[in-house]
């Protein structure tokens with residue numbers, strides 16, 4: 257007998273609750289719970305099934321051959337690196353990001369240049385004609401890529417049987433639906449059920465499956481977070497649409513590290529790999545020196561690159577001073593401002609402070625602290641920093657400069673890009689020293705020492 261039951265699901269994390277609550281107990285967000293139909297007679301048997309249900313039998317661990325997972329090498333080196341060396345056979349990968357950021361472009365560009373492998377691209381968003389136009393714009397036409405515009409998962413599986421692809425892309429997971437489930441496409445239960453069936457298919461067939469998932473700020477559709485525990489790998493494609501740069505990072509990776517990032521630039525004909533991230537900074541106009549600008553060496557994964565920190569300090573017009581940050585942690589800025597007040601007689605309470613990381617980047621590396629405090633003081637005194645100077649080091653609560661990870665690679669990067677002086681934490685270089693580098697290395701142990709060098 258068909259029985260309809262409803263429950264409330266969080267669109268952000270997938271938390272399930274029998275009754276409505278204003279604040280999700282799972283992730284703590286407000287107003288994310290939506291009502292959904294959970295079980296109907298046909299689907300109820302399915303929901304009891306495990307994710308990997310099959311005729312599997314226990315095997316002696318010693319009898320299992322420990323083969324390195326076979327990987328499909330993707331045409332984009334940046335993508336390969338973030339994946340941990342290519343796409344693993346039978347893996348389920350989720351590529352998340354805001355709508356319009358370039359997820360489909362990234363995938364199309366890659367699959368269109370894979371030769372000799374049948375690829376099935378399921379599109380629930382764009383028509384075949386739109387996809388063809390997009391592929392033509394990217395400039396490559398492959399005869400082994402098949403496009404299927406379909407949103408019914410049962411019919412999709414019927415076509416998968418016909419095509420027998422070596423790789424499957426589903427764009428996007430929020431547009432497809434399983435007829436066994438009553439709730440609408442994009443709802444938490446649909447997104448979960450569809451992903452679970454695709455996971456079963458990937459594991460049983462060995463075909464790698466990539467899902468595209470939209471991050472939607474208004475919470476109308478279930479976000480990729482709901483799927484994070486189901487899939488093997490979660491990649492996030494991010495960047496400000498105002499800027500050309502896009503970052504690809506692994507948030508979860510069962511087959512590799514999550515510290516690697518890939519950097520792309522949005523160009524007329526698709527995405528271009530940025531091999532040398534520092535060019536993001538150096539491409540900008542550096543003709544006239546201005547106060548409030550400092551350059552720091554940051555690390556993303558194992559790659560060092562230079563970023564420009566911009567600060568604007570002005571007298572607060574009203575009682576409460578403003579603090580505004582783009583691309584840097586607000587609490588960290590507040591901490592650094594407190595250190596400056598204590599150590600550099602910077603009158604915190606009377607100043608508005610605006611901080612911006614150039615290029616639309618978000619930086620979490622604490623070694624950028626030194627560049628942040630230098631940019632703030634430069635703007636405060638309205639004195640430009642000496643030209644061709646970079647810095648890397650964390651600032652501690654008592655104003656001490658603390659060591660940064662992989663300082664030798666940071667110094668080497670600054671030298672490679674033609675900078676003349678780098679400020680680093682005292683004692684950070686350990687075995688290596690000035691004689692190993694052509695760039696002038698200045699070691700500092702306190703922020704006031706740094707300021708004496710910069711503003712004396």
Ligand SMILES: [Zn+2]
Pocket residue numbers: 266267268269270271280281282283284285288
């Ligand atoms: Zn939640």
